[in-house]
Amino acid sequence: METRRVKFKSKRAEKNVPFDKRKIKEIVEQIESGIPRREILSEYGMHESTLTNWMTRYGSKDYYAERSRRYSPSEKRSVLRAVESGMSVREACVAFGIKSRTVVDRWVKQQKAENAELSRQIPPVKSKKKQQKEVSAGETKSLKEQLAEAQLKIRALETMIDIAEEQLKIDIRKKSGAKQSPK
Template sequence: MSELSLIRWMKKFGRQPIGPKRYTTELKRSVIRAVQDGMSAYRAGNTFDISCGTVSRWVREYKGENTELSSPKPDDMANKKPVDPKEAEILALKKALEYANLKIRALDTMIDIAEEQLKIDIRKKSGAKRS
């Protein structure tokens, strides 16, 4: 199931919708630098938990107009810690776990609604015997 289908389904059945993701300028800079240093857009997307299309769009926009992303201000560099690959991986895994838990909740809700509307038992009972 795609993320967009899940969002539409959650909106239709009254659950809290997932809002659009907001990315900081620092994250955009990091992703663009990674791509410029030779990382593919697909790998950068997986590393930073961003879609490949979004990464590609950022790179196109950077090439077209945005020169401010390539030269960070000295103030930003003083306050910013270097991105550790392990920390980025942990963050990506946490986001993946959050998405998986959301998907499980949505599927459980979908089964509950189907059982209610169709008046049949879909889930296996814990004490059911094999035939």
């Protein structure tokens, strides 16, 4: 079943006359109180970018702190596992309290790119020496499988380190340029 968007006529007579600052702040407060943007846009007959600019300029810090939430690596992995196990992106957003589908879509796309990179075929290295033995196709396949397994193992260990650092609040990885303690 198709749904069509209905365009409303705005109540605003003069579209070339700028809004009063008090009216702008009133509109921003309405958005922050939870009134959908579409209703505001249709009621006041303004462009979406105008409203976005007003929210950036006049919106409260609490409103933006809520909107621009950062997700930990473990939260991302949990959402991605749920999506891989058959949950839809929309269901995952509801279940994990994520407001935007595009965030989860971006994570899925990044994960697919990482997996493709890990499983990519590595071309054989050409040797300058003519006397070097040719590696058989079976050995090449075996070496590629071992390399892919090692890369997956490294990724798993890095994930474990991320989780341990997050849960224990301890820096585990060595920082570059860090001075060693005297023995």
